[in-house]
Amino acid sequence: MPRLSLAALLCACLALPAGADDRAAPSPAQAGYDYAQTVRNEVSTQLKDKSDRVALEQAAQRLEGLVDWLDTPLTRDLGTGSRYLYFRGLDVQRDLAVVYARLGQTDKALDALETMGRYGWFGDATEPMLADEAFAALREEPRFQAIRATWSTPLRMLKDFGADSTYRERLTVEERIAGLTQFWADARQYFAHFDNAPTLDWNQAYLEFLPRVIAANTTAAYYQVLMQFAPLLRDGHTNIFPPDQLKDRLYARPPIMTALVEDAVLVTAVHDPALAAGLRVGDEIVAIDGMPVKQYAEQKVAPYVSSSTPQDRALRMYSYQLLTGDAGVPVRLTLRDGTGRQREETIARGSADAPGKREPFAFRMLAGDIAYLSLDHFESDDGVIAFAMHAPQIMRAKGLILDVRGNGGGSTAHGESILQRLTNQPIPRALSFVRGPSIASTESSRTLTWEPMPAIAPARNQFGKVFAGPVVVLTSEQTFSAAEDFVLAFNALERGTTIGATTAGSTGQPIGIKLPGGGWGRICYKRDLLPDGGKLVGRGLAPDIEAFPTVKSVRAGTDPVLQRALATFRR
Incomplete structure (x- = not known):
């Protein structure tokens, strides 16, 4: 099948009717990103198979063509609204620097590295970005050393006051x-x-x-x-x-x-x-x-x-x-x-x-053929491993209880991996924003803007068969951070019922x-908001059904929240 030119692909995207399937209709910026990545990947593959001088010159020619395309007015305009597309220019310049260094064209390699500096100064990432063996022959060049020094500027400019400080009484x-x-x-x-x-x-x-x-x-x-x-x-x-x-x-x-x-x-x-x-x-x-x-x-x-x-x-x-x-x-x-x-x-x-803590990621089968799994944290993929280990029993169960009452969070991705085993739908996420530039129009007038963080394609089921039975998630005020992201997505999917207490109301990234x-x-x-724009931080996620421990239940060693969940299945 012949590969469409980027111009044809962009035109096709712009001509698609409203409501077209997102998977079949990438945005023009996404199409541009995909095109740039395709060219980079093809060049990389070709150089792995053959890296003689002719192959390197052909790679340089293709990458220079990609640079010219990224600098066209249409692509520049698309890049202003898409960080992913915009920063492909940075990646392509690094690719070019490596190719020219391998060709022995020192000035062109250094030109590409200097152009990378237009995109930013890289601080801690400077040495990894300059670690390629192709740059070994450039390291004594004054221009190379100047580039390294400039890129390292944030290590001085943004250095914490305690960066070099050790404990003293x-x-x-x-x-x-x-x-x-x-x-x-x-x-x-x-x-x-x-x-x-x-x-x-x-x-x-x-x-x-x-x-x-x-x-x-x-x-x-x-x-x-x-x-x-x-x-x-x-x-x-x-x-x-x-x-x-x-x-x-x-x-x-x-x-x-x-x-x-x-x-x-x-x-x-x-x-x-x-x-x-x-x-x-x-x-x-x-x-x-x-x-x-x-x-x-x-x-x-x-x-x-x-x-x-x-x-x-x-x-x-x-x-x-x-x-x-x-x-x-x-x-x-x-x-x-x-x-x-x-x-x-x-x-x-x-x-x-x-x-001491209770048994981590405890699993058991409860009365009525209901599977129970505690998800104690998302700091690692232990919960995903526990689900996979007990998947045969879970798949045969008449219902599933996932207990995140004591889950203090970790990585949202681990919670999404659990949800992928419960649905074939894309996993919803919070709407995420960071502060944009604060604008001082006069001495007495200041404003603050919120900029959306770059969207990431939603996770989808990668595990094949999903558990299609009823699901209950147990929550409490100890359900925090990435565990709240899990509950947020579970609610947005309308995949089941939440029982317990309102979650902590604190998620985000520090x-x-x-x-x-x-x-x-x-x-x-x-700043994270619910998928519908509602507030999460400062409120928490209320359960569908409230249930709490009591003085009597603590002294008796019973779990009224779990009992309420089992009663829901019986009904």
């Missing part, structure tokens, strides 16, 4: 101010959710924290101040973390788990058998170190909690962070058991590592910041 006052300033400035430039903190004056907050960091004369005290600065932005993906050397001084916790259940703070797990005699699941925590538990949480914990929703805030206050502190200082708990008897227990804090003394911060720069 005391930092200079200049370093302490620099760390606060960098986090403040980067948030001012990149943070995506200032609307979730509508009363926050970010400049005033900076001024108020300046004397506090100046007065914090130890690194531990400094980070205790910084860790109260980030929560002002009210975002679960925007935080400041202390150096590793301080974790056991600030984040150590006893080997138990706690939770706010029906307005009572309960012990929900005891991971050290030595504590079992004096501490039981279902015990209510009445006070901590002599202070009523809710007063303690508000005064000692809440200032360090970064969250955008009430449910996420409560989870962090009463579960993740409630008992954290210095490993060398035990915590005194006032407890009340199910009979109303009150007592005190003093418990040592262990380390900053999380207490940038990382190295801070003085070895700590680090992150700031969420990606």
Whole structure:
């Protein structure tokens, strides 16, 4: 079959009627991208088969032709609206630089490399981009060295204040101010959710924290101040973390788990058998170190909690962070058991590592031939592997329960891989935006624009047969980040029912910041909306059917959320 010219393909795209199948009708920009990639791939394949001088000259000729085409007015216009098409010019110039270097045409190779610099300066990517063996003969050339130096400029220009800083017990006052300033400035430039903190004056907050960091004369005290600065932005993906050397001084916790259940703070797990005699699941925590538990949480914990929703805030206050502190200082708990008897227990804090967890990615068959799989995280493809391992049983089941109640996220792609096994439809995604240039038209008038992130083709079933039976997804306030992306897509597909509690309401993508003394911060720069444009961050995803643990169920060791799911299948 003859290959259409790009002009013919573009004309065909422009002539297609509205509503034509996207897979059969790529946009003109996509068609241009595909054409450029086709030429590059053909050149690469030809050079693998034959790389003598004639072949290299032919490759250079084809690539120069592609450069000319990318520089035509039509293609340039299309490229202004498509980053993928625009940056093909960068790729083609690199291809040309390699080919000309292999031909020994040094000046032309360096010309191509210099042209690449028009697209950007590449910072950390500089050395990988110049690593091709073809450039070995160019490395001593002054022009090559100048190119390398220019491309490396961001390593100096955008360097974090803490990039070269290691842990010390005391930092200079200049370093302490620099760390606060960098986090403040980067948030001012990149943070995506200032609307979730509508009363926050970010400049005033900076001024108020300046004397506090100046007065914090130890690194531990400094980070205790910084860790109260980030929560002002009210975002679960925007935080400041202390150096590793301080974790056991600030984040150590006893080997138990706690939770706010029906307005009572309960012990929900005891991971050290030595504590079992004096501490039981279902015990209510009445006070901590002599202070009523809710007063303690508000005064000692809440200032360090970064969250955008009430449910996420409560989870962090009463579960993740409630008992954290210095490993060398035990915590005194006032407890009340199910009979109303009150007592005190003093418990040592262990380390900053999380207490024990349940069996990961547990699978079992439940009553009524219902398959159950817990998806504990998406930090790796372990959940995808677990689904594949149990796929024969799942495919024969009358229903499927996927439990993401404890899933703190990871990579959205792993969740999409699970969904591909449940549908042949393309997997929906959030609408994602980043901040565009802030425009100051006058001294008193400033605007901010939102730019859509480049669209990525939706994932589709790559696994063949899908599970077509009814599906229930269990959610909670611990369902966070990439796990919320999973629930978002599941809802948009209308693939089944969600049961449990509203999710955390925090997804997105943060940038990382190295801070003085070895700590680090992150700031969420990606703004995600529901596929219909609705708000997710700051709200969370409400379940179709609400179901919650109760004090009675915690003490009895039962799971009312799972029971509610099974009842749904029976109906």
